[in-house]
Amino acid sequence: MLAEASSPPEHDADDVISQASLPTSLVTVAGQPQSRKRKRATQTAASPAPSDPGSASGAANPPELLSSRVDLSSRPQLSISRGPIFVPAAEGSDYFKTDLIGVNRVGFRYVPAGINPPGYTQPCRTIESNPTSFRVSWEDRSPFITTTKDGLGLCGGTGFRSARCNAPIVEGKWYMEVKVMHGGGEHYSDSVRREGSHVRLGWGRREAPLNGPVGLDGYSYGYRDKTGDKVTLSRPRPYGRPYGTGDVIGMYISLPPRREGNKKDPHDPAHIKRERIPIDLKGQEVFEILEYPQSKEMTSLMDYSGKSTSSASVPPAPKKAAAGKLPERSGPSTTHKPGTAALRPLPTLSGSRVAFFVNGECQGVAFQDVYDYLQLRQSETQRKAKEKKRTREGVKEHRENPFNDGWLGYYPFISLFNDASVRLNPGPEFEFPPPNDIDAVLDGKPAKEEGTERTWRPTCERYPEFMAEQWALDEMEEEEARVEAARTAATEKVEAAKRAERNKKRQQAEARKRAKMAAAVEQQQQQRRTPSVDDERSTPGAGLVSLGHPSPSPLRHGTTYAYGGGEGDIEHGHSPAPTFASNGDLQGGQSGYNSDNMETEVENGEAQAGTQAFSHIEASFTYPEYRPPQGTNG
Template sequence: MHTEGSSPPPTEPPSKSSTPHPTPLNGTALPQTATSAPSRKRKRAAAAASPAPSDIGSNAGNGNTTDLLVASRADLSSRPILTISRGPVFVPTSDGSEWFKTEMIGVNRVGYRYIPAGINPPGHATPCRTIESNPTSFRVSWEDRSPFLKVTKDGLGISGSKGFRSARCNAPFREGKWYMEVKILHGGGEHTGDETRREGSHVRLGFGRREAPLNGPVGLDGYSYGYRDKTGEKVTLSRPRPYGKSFGTGDVIGMYISLPPRRQPNPKDPHDPAHLKRERIPIDLKGQEVFEILEYPQSKEMIALVDYSGKTTSSASVPSSNNKKANGKLPERNGPTLPGVKPPAPSHRPLPTLSDSRIAFFVNGEPQGIAFQDLYDYLPQRQTDTQKSNSRKRTREGVKEHRENPFDDGTLGYYPFISLFNEATVRLNPGPVFEFPPPLDIDAVLDGKPTTAPTDPSAPSMAPLMIPIETDTKPIINPPEPPLQEPPIITPDAKPSPKWRPASERYPEFMQEEWAFDAIEEELAKVEHAKYAAAEKLEEDRRKQREKKRQQADARKKARKAAAEQVANAALGEEERELEREEKEKERFGSVPTLGIHYERGVQNYPSPSPLRQSTAYEPEGSVEYENSPAPTFASYGEPQGGQSGYTSENHDLDMEVDQDIDAIMGPPTPA
C-alpha cells in the first residue's frame, strides 16, 4: 500500500541478504557508537510501553496506547508501507470554521518530540525511515507546536486561544541567508467582538532553537529572539530592548536571518557536538508509526543568563555585564578589588556564538535594522566528564531506552518561531513571491551601504556603489597595449539574483538531508549487523569448542570410572575365586584330619609337614645323628651300602631267622 506524496519510495533491497536483520526496537540503537559483544544473558521480550507520557490533549478517551513497535520483522511486514503519514485528523473548532484542531498525531510535550515514520520493506537493516506529512511544503509543523494553537489545513494559518502559545515551522535554518513574511490578521492589542479579556490579542515573531519552550513566548530565554507588536521592542532572555516600530492588524512583517557556514566536525575528536548522530525510537502512536525523540534539554549555563533585573541597552544577543550576579543576588560589598587579587573564576562554561550571524525584521517592506547579532551556537554544549560517565552506564538488558543526545541529529538550527497571545491570528508567506519584496542584498541595507530596495519583483535593483580607492601611481614609459576584450553580452531579461533565499526552498532541501541521513544509517546498520553476525558466529564457535572439550572431559571421566570399576571387579572376582577355592579345599579335606591345617579367609594355607617325614629326613654327613641313628632307611632294603647303617651282611642270616620265627608264630598271611 503506497500513498501519494513527494517522499521518495523506499528502495527495494536485494531479495536475499547475507547478514541477519535483527531489529533494534528492543535493545540495539543504530547507528550508535560501537556495538558490544553479544551477551549470553537472557533477553527480555520487549519493553512494555513508550517511556514518554501520553498526550493528554489527544489521547483521552480514544482507547489507544503508545507502545513500542513489535520487534518481529514478520509483524512489521504486515503493516502498510507508507511514503506519506496518515495524520493528522482535522477537527473544526466550529461549524464552517477555517480553524482546526488536530488529532491522531503526537504533539511535542513534556520533553519529547515526534516525527512521522514509515516501515521499511523486508530486507532492510533498519525497520523504519523518515517520511513526510501533507502538505509537503514549508509550513507550521503539525507536531512541533503547542496543542492549544489552531491551524488551517494548509499549515500557513495559526490562531491562538488563551495566553502565550508558540509554534515552530517544519524545517530549521542551519546556514545561509533566509527570508519570509508573516501577515498579522489579528493582533496589536485589539479585541474581538465577543472578547471580554482585559488584554487584547498580541503577536511576537522571531527565531528559536529546539530548546525553546512552546508554552511561552519567543524571547523567553536565550534560546529564542523575538520582536514585539505592542511596543516594537526586541526581546531575548525576557529582556525587552528598544528596537523598531510597533505593528498590528494588517501589517506584514519580514523576518530575515543570516547564519555562517555550518562548522564541520573534528574527525579526531569523537566528542565534538558537530558530529551527526540520532537518538530516536520508532513507536506505534495511536495506530501509526512515529519516531519518538528525547528533546534537547536546556543547559545550566543558559538558564543562569536569565536575569530579569538587567537594564542593559546592548543590541547584541549576549547581555552586557551588570552589577548583579547571574542568580540575581547583589555581590558582596567588600570594597574595590585589591590589586594583584584575581577575581573568582566563573562556575559555568562559556557559551559559544555564531560569528557574523544576525537577525533583522521589516515592517511593510521597511527595514528596522539589525535586531540581534552573534547569535548563540545551536549545537549542544560539550559533555562534561560526569555526563560522559553517566552515558556509559549500561541500560537494562534487552530494553531500548531514551538517552540524551550530546550530538547534532540534523534537526538543530534556528526555526521560525511564532507566538500568539489570546485570539491573535497570523498567516505565513514562505515565498518565493512576497507582498513586500526585500532588497537583493539585505546585509548591505542593514550595514548602511547604498542600494535600492525594489517594490516590484520585476523592477531592477542597483548594486552598492563601488568607490575606487586612490593609490600612488608612477608614469609608465611606453605602456603595453591592453589585450583585446570582448564586450559583455547584455540581455534585456537578465536580472541580478538576490543574496538571500526564500524560506520555501528550505523544506525540500531539509528533507533531502534527512533521507541522506537515513541512507547513512542504513549502511551503518548493515555494518553493525555484519559485526553482530560475526560476533555471534565467533561466540557459537567458542560455544561448540567448549561443548567439545566438555564432552571429551566427560568421556575421559567415564573411561577412568570404567577402569576403576574394572579393577574393583577384578579384585572382587579374585576374592570370590579364593573363597571358592577355600570352600573346595574344605570339602576335600573335611573328613581327613587336618594335622595342624588352619584355614583363614584370604590366606594361603598348607598342611604342616608330618613329624614322621621330619624324623626320616637325611642328616648331614658326619653329624652325630648320621653316624648313630638306629633307624633303618630305605637304603637298607636295597643293595649293601657299606657303612651307612648297623645292618650288614654279617648279621643277615640272623635277621632271616628272626623273620622266619615271626612268620611261624603269626601264621601264613590272610588273602585280601
C-alpha cells in the same frame, strides 16, 4: 512541484541485504525517566506520547512499541503520513485541531516514520506529511494553537502559546513574511477577555519551550507587537515600531556556514548522530526522540541578581530608558561558589544577524552574533557519569544526545496570545519584497537593485533541502546498520564455533570420565570374584571355604590339631567341645577324648595326644569355689 522535489529517493534491489541478517528485534524499551530501580519490560515500553492532542498525558493509552520485523510485515509501506485528521476548533471555523499525531511535549519529539521494504536492516525511515511544503509543523506546536489545513494559518487560544515551522535554518540568508490577521491588542467583537490579542514573531531553537512566547529565554529572539521591542532572555529592549492587525512582518536571518564535525575529535558536538525509537501511535508509525534539554549555562543567564556581563546576543541597554519601558535588569553573575564546577562558555555564531521588516520597511538589526544552536561539549565527568548510569540501568532507553541529529538550527517561531491569528508566507512571492541585498541595507549602504543578484533565499526552498538531508541520514544509518549486522554475524559465528569446540571438549572429557569410572567398577567386581592369596591368609577359614569345607567354629581360636592325622592336612584350631567342624566324621565322632575312654587311650600308648588335649581343657576351665547352702553344716 514541491512534493515531487521532496519525494523520498528510490532504492535498488542491490542496496538491500538478505533477510537472514535482519535483527530479530528493533529495541527493547521506550523512553522513561531514568531511576535506580530496574524496570519491567511492560513499564519501560510506556511512552509519553499523548493519546489525544488536548490531553495532559498519554499514560492511559500508551502507544505500541514496534519491536520486531514480524510486527511490520502486515503493515502498509507509506511514503506520506496518514495524519493529521482535522477537527474543527469551532463550528464553521477555518481553524482546526489535529488528531493522529504525536504533539511534542514532556521533553519528547515526534517525527512521522514509514516502514522500510523487506530486506532493509532498519525497519523504519523518515517520511513526510501533507502538505509537503514549508509550513507550521503539525507535531512541533502547542496543542492550543489551531491551524488551517494548509499549515500556514495559525490561531491562538488562552495565554501565550507558540509553534515552530517544519524545517530549521542552519546556514545562509533566509526571508519570509507573516501577516497579522488579529493582533496588536485588538479584541474580538464577542470576546469577554480583558486582554486583547497579541503576537510575537521571531526565531527559536529546539530548546525553546512551546508553552511560552518567543524571547522567553536565550534560546529564542522575538519582536513584540505591542511596543515594538525586541526581546530575549525575557528582557525587552527598544527596537522598532509597533505593529498590529493588517501589518505584514518580514523576518530575516543570516547564519554563517555550518561547522562540520572534527573527525579526530569523537566528542565534537557537530557530529551527526541520531537517537530515536519507532513506535506505533494510533496506527501511524512515528519516531520518538528525546528532546534536547536546556543547559544550566543558558538557564543561568536568566539570573537577574548577579552582575551584568557583556553578551553579543544581548545588546547593551541605552543610557536613558524610554518612558513606559520596563527597567533594565542585570545579567548573570560570573562568580561561582567554591566547590562548584565552572560553567561552560556559550559559543556564538560570529557574523549572524536577525532583522525585521514592517510593511517592507526595514527596522534595522535586532540581534547579532546569536548563540550557536549546537549542544555544549560534555565534560569527561559528565560522559562517565551518564555511561555509568546506563550501565547501572542495564537496559536500552532513550539517551540524551550530545550531538546534532539533523534537526538543530533556528526555526521561525510564532507566538500567539489569546485569540490572535497570523498567516505565514514562505515565498517565493511576497507582498512586500525586500531588497536583493538585505545585509547592505542593514549596514546602511545604499541599495543598488539594478543588476544586483539576490543574496537571500525564500524559506519555501528550505523544506526540500531539509528532507533531502534527512533521507541522506537514513541512508547513512542503513549503511552503518549493515556494517554492524555483518560484524555481529561474524562475531556470532566465531562465538558459535568456540561454543561448539567447548561442547566437544566437554563431551570428550565426560566420556573419558565415564570410561574411567566403568573400568574402576569392573576391577572391583573382578576382585570380589577372585580373592588374592593374601586375602586367603588374612581371613581365617577362607581356605576351607575355597576347598568346600565348612568354616571352623570360632571356639577353636588359639589351638590347632592335625586334621585327619595325615601329612599335608590343613591345621585348624579346635574346640574342647565336640562340634561338627572339629570332626570329619558325619556320624558324630568325638574330638579325641571323653570321660569313658580317656584311661583306655593312656593304657594303649596314645597318652600324648590325650594328655595334651586334657591339659588344655583343664587349663581352660575354672571351677568356682564351693560354698554350702546357708542353714547347713557344710
